[in-house]
Amino acid sequence: MRNQICIIGGGPSGLLLCLLLRRAGLDAIVLEQRSRDYVLARIRAGVLEQGLVDILRAAGVGKRLEAEGFTHDGTLIVAHGQRVHIDFKALTGKSVTIYGQTEVTRDLYDELDRIGAPVLHGAEGVTIHGAATDAPHVTFRHDGQDRRIDCDYVAGCDGFHGPSRRTIPEKLRRQFEHVYPFGWLGILSETPPLQHELVYAGHDRGFALCSMRNAGLSRHYLQVPLTDEVGDWSDAAFWAELRRRLPADLADQLVTGPSIEKSIAPLRSFISEPMRWGRLFLAGDAAHIVPPTGAKGLNLAASDVWYLSQALIARYAGDAEPLEAYSARALSRVWKASRFSWSMTRMLHSFPAEGAFLARMQATEVEYLAGSQAAQTALAENYVGLPY
Ligand code: FAS
Numbered sequence: 001m002r003n004q005i006c007i008i009g010g011g012p013s014g015l016l017l018c019l020l021l022r023r024a025g026l027d028a029i030v031l032e033q034r035s036r037d038y039v040l041a042r043i044r045a046g047v048l049e050q051g052l053v054d055i056l057r058a059a060g061v062g063k064r065l066e067a068e069g070f071t072h073d074g075t076l077i078v079a080h081g082q083r084v085h086i087d088f089k090a091l092t093g094k095s096v097t098i099y100g101q102t103e104v105t106r107d108l109y110d111e112l113d114r115i116g117a118p119v120l121h122g123a124e125g126v127t128i129h130g131a132a133t134d135a136p137h138v139t140f141r142h143d144g145q146d147r148r149i150d151c152d153y154v155a156g157c158d159g160f161h162g163p164s165r166r167t168i169p170e171k172l173r174r175q176f177e178h179v180y181p182f183g184w185l186g187i188l189s190e191t192p193p194l195q196h197e198l199v200y201a202g203h204d205r206g207f208a209l210c211s212m213r214n215a216g217l218s219r220h221y222l223q224v225p226l227t228d229e230v231g232d233w234s235d236a237a238f239w240a241e242l243r244r245r246l247p248a249d250l251a252d253q254l255v256t257g258p259s260i261e262k263s264i265a266p267l268r269s270f271i272s273e274p275m276r277w278g279r280l281f282l283a284g285d286a287a288h289i290v291p292p293t294g295a296k297g298l299n300l301a302a303s304d305v306w307y308l309s310q311a312l313i314a315r316y317a318g319d320a321e322p323l324e325a326y327s328a329r330a331l332s333r334v335w336k337a338s339r340f341s342w343s344m345t346r347m348l349h350s351f352p353a354e355g356a357f358l359a360r361m362q363a364t365e366v367e368y369l370a371g372s373q374a375a376q377t378a379l380a381e382n383y384v385g386l387p388y
Pocket residue numbers: 008009010011012013014031032033034039043044045046047101123125126157158159160161162163264265283284285286292294295296297298299301
């Protein structure tokens with residue numbers, strides 16, 4: 001089998017890249033290890049930057065997003081006795097859209113099916129060969145058969161645990177990692193959102209976030225110790241702790257109900273450089289992970305995919321420069337979003353092991369934010385998404 005571009009991973013990165021390349025007439029194929037139901041069952045991001053919304057619209061998958069997505073012009077931060085509304089629209093002229101990553105993934109799958117793009121599920125043992133040569137190929141097993149795809153380029157969109165990043169020789173990789181001493185316990189409940197916008201809460205007991213998917217579906221998170229397991233948290237215990245971490249007036253407004261999904265995600269900041277080796281290019285979580293506090297994970301995957309798709313399209317049109325520049329261009333935006341995600345995490349989570357000085361610095365940072373339009377503008381411009 002031969003394809004121009006072989007994409008490993010059928011999450012948002014791989015699917016969006018495939019759609020953009022096929023819209024440009026290029027021959028791309030997606031190899032996904034899991035079933036479609038498995039991929040769609042993952043509950044992850046919920047906040048889309050305008051840049052991602054624009055790409056989805058341009059790619060012809062914005063219809064449901066426009067009908068069901070919510071525009072948010074701001075967010076509320078309550079922490080250390082302060083209550084700060086960050087007015088994205090007034091400060092930056094931009095907004096964000098609330099639309100679950102699951103729905104983005106579903107829309108991408110549906111459109112790729114509609115145009116007959118090859119997305120192979122159940123691809124096992126995907127291995128990249130010859131990435132540093134002019135003739136890479138990928139081997140894998142599918143439906144019990146050994147398969148091989150010869151291609152011009154390989155796109156590693158296989159997330160943090162996939163094989164692509166590890167295909168780059170370790171001595172050529174520069175990896176930067178910071179593991180946070182806590183995780184996020186997330187629940188999905190068929191209850192109305194706490195507020196019409198997201199509420200980020202910092203409390204001595206720990207961070208909390210009240211988010212949503214639609215007017216009848218809430219997504220809430222609690223900072224929990226890394227030793228906690230989902231089974232340690234009954235719904236009643238979750239709601240009681242969430243109430244403790246909110247100001248009384250907001251806690252009184254909270255509508256509780258049974259969880260329909262509950263999971264704990266560890267938090268880390270991780271970046272692997274470069275995002276390219278020969279004819280292998282990394283995009284999304286395959287190259288970087290951010291703590292979800294800044295709602296950047298999915299949105300960074302989008303800017304990587306935009307840069308890579310445009311560079312590959314240019315390459316086939318005879319201009320090799322964008323592809324040569326891809327890794328440096330993507331990493332510049334990745335590091336800035338990683339900085340923002342790290343700073344939001346530092347400001348709003350509790351770090352009891354780091355003592356009283358950090359706690360006072362956190363309280364001072366929120367007090368400064370509350371009193372400074374410049375500080376609020378800086379937070380807002382990062383949250384809505386820095387330019388591509
Ligand atoms: P993904 O991990 O989504 O997709 C990679 C795909 O590659 C997967 O489908 C996987 O099955 C496949 N794959 C892996 N190995 C393979 C192999 N060997 N062969 C073939 N396929 C293979 N971001 C936010 O902005 N907000 C959030 O609240 C948030 N919550 C998150 C919670 C969790 C538990 C996780 C893990 C991430 C969360 N993220 C969040 C980040 C998340 O949204 C990612 O940024 C986003 O999924 C990135 O998309 P991809 O790069 O496509 O990677």
